[in-house]
Amino acid sequence: PGRMLLTIVSGLLLSVLTTVLAQTPVYRRFEYKHSFRAPNLSQRDGSIPFWMVTGDAIASSEQLRLAPSMRSRKGIAWNKRAFVESENFEIEMAFKVTGQGRVGADGLALWYTAQQGTLGPVFGSNDYWTGLGVMFDSFDNDNMKNNPYVSVMINDGTRSYDHQTDGTQQILTGCQKDFRNKPFPVHIKVEYSKNILTVSMTDGLTAQHRFELCMRAENIFLPRNGYFGISAATGALAGSFFI
Template identity: 45%
Template sequence: MVVAAAVFLLAGVAVAQDFNKKFEYQYSFKGPYITQTDGTIPFWSHHGHALAGDDNIRLVPSLRSRQGSVWTKKAFEKDWWEIEVFIRISGRGKVGADGMGIWYTVENGEMTDPQKNVYGAKDQWMGLGIFLDSFDNNGNHDNPKIMAFINDGTNSYDHANDGGSTALFSCRRDFRNKPYPVRLKIRYYKSTLTIFYHAGVTEFDDYEFCGSADNVVLEKGFFGLSAATGGLSDDHDVMKFLTHSITDPESKDAQPDEAEQEEIQKLEEELKQKVDELNTKFTEDKEKFAEENPDLAPKEQLDIGSDDPQLQLIFTVQNHIQQNIKTIASDIASVKEMIDMLPAKISVPAAAESTGNAKDASPPNPPSQASNEAVDAIRIVDGKTSKMTNDLNALRQELSKIANAVATLQSQPKAATGNPSQNIEDAQFRKLQQDTMNNLKQDIQTMTLKIGNIERQKSACPKIPEVSCVSSTTFVFLTLVQICVIAFLVHYKMSQEAQAKKFF
């Protein structure tokens, strides 16, 4: 059943995606051990200030005016593809620069002229460029954002206007300084380009739609990654670059050829034969064991109603567990009911007292403050109730001991008369007995009063503590001072950023 459910689930996913994917290792990399011992990346080349490590590739470090890139050594041979990129862009400043590019171009886009570069790669490329722009060059306050561009090799990128209006589509996303790597899933299938974005807030595959464009024609080309910094800087790291080729399930490319079909059929026949042999051997061994050991042969059915002490012990333990669970559940329900009743007990006396003393009553606290005070009062009542219960049990035990002692004294026989010395001793004993009785009565009265006080304390509800408030003049003055300080800091920060603003 489980295997059948898994098969149906996979079939449903295949129908939903409507395509087949195949991992292409020659156009991918991921940690650990991205680099070889000589510092090179298998099937990739890195250029500029790019630093290749075991777990990631740092395209540019957090330094000013740096450019770096990595490119595949050979062009991709399939028509349709999907890439998934795991990146981390981080920096100490509020604003980063300049950004990062993900490429699929006809030629290797290694930068040749530093004055004519687009996020660490050469300008006037031919193919697809997807840019993660961190710096707001045009002052529209729409950065950071993700943009997709198509170039035929003749147009230059407009840095001053963040690409201008020639983008296929764009989406504004904050991809800097995230707790987990930010992911981009870029799919090119049947002339449709689609980008999905993962915000890097969780480790789950919760992608969201960024943008899509139809009728996109791309020639076979090289995959690449690049980044650049200017007056400001960020670390631009790439942890994974995973490439899959996409085929239509109904196309000839998706179907295995004759040699592959023969190999698959041969393996299936061998596997079936092996399973049949194992099943036959198991049946023979089972029958042989039953013949040689009739007493130890396993029974077909288990007699649940037998007198086996172990089974009875198991059933008894299970019944006790169920009873304990029911008891615990009822206790939890009763405790919850008591806790739910406490806020009503707190609010009702407070309302009555405020109604009786309307002239001297102060304004009620805000709802949030009253709710917090009610929660604190509930906790105090809960702690006091537990302590009072323990004290009550201890006092009841002491009363029980005292009552037993009184009963013992009352049951003692009276002394006989006739002997003077014996009468003196009897008088002394009766006096001692009377003193003991009086002391016990006083102790009983004192402890009874204590029990009454404890019961009254348990039934009484705690008063909500009064909270002192600042005057309106002081509050307005402090608010104005904070507004002035914030306005000064914002003006100072904007002036600093305007001075550091970089135009290409």
């Protein structure tokens, strides 16, 4: 029997809330043109309204599976509509990463970028992006024994993500969290408001949504009218573990 280091993403839901700050209390509005949810996540033909789904990603009514449990696969889903409703947002996503073996290969990412993403080498999506990437990096490329790691990186379109170092010198910050093979979906919340970026997540051990802070940073300037996206990739390294 072989030991495979693979990643599957499933049971995903994404919702975007606009935060209206001018008023007290802060109002939150669900943005259906930038979101998808089970049930009825996809239409019969596998498309998701307002979303582009490509590569190895497959949508059903219950889930979006970004990458199957095979090596060197990648899939992305990107919002077709620019987010013009507000300068502030709150994204919540639920996901599952499963796979055999102690270490999962590659990982997935959540994006907010100036342009729609395309298939590429950065957790399934293109390099040299402009905007925000929240990366769930399963594989410890630099052998620092610190993966799975959640990395938050902002790119101005000029930098190439360095997989060999897990982006250590490039990322804003992040947190070491094991998000794989949990009994319940892991929820992540990304809040961007008044140029403050906050990322928090649940541990996936219970059905309750107890968010713990992963990172917080001030003076963050993201592109206006950007696009939300998600991507995932399984690593080429996984293949070397077949027996």
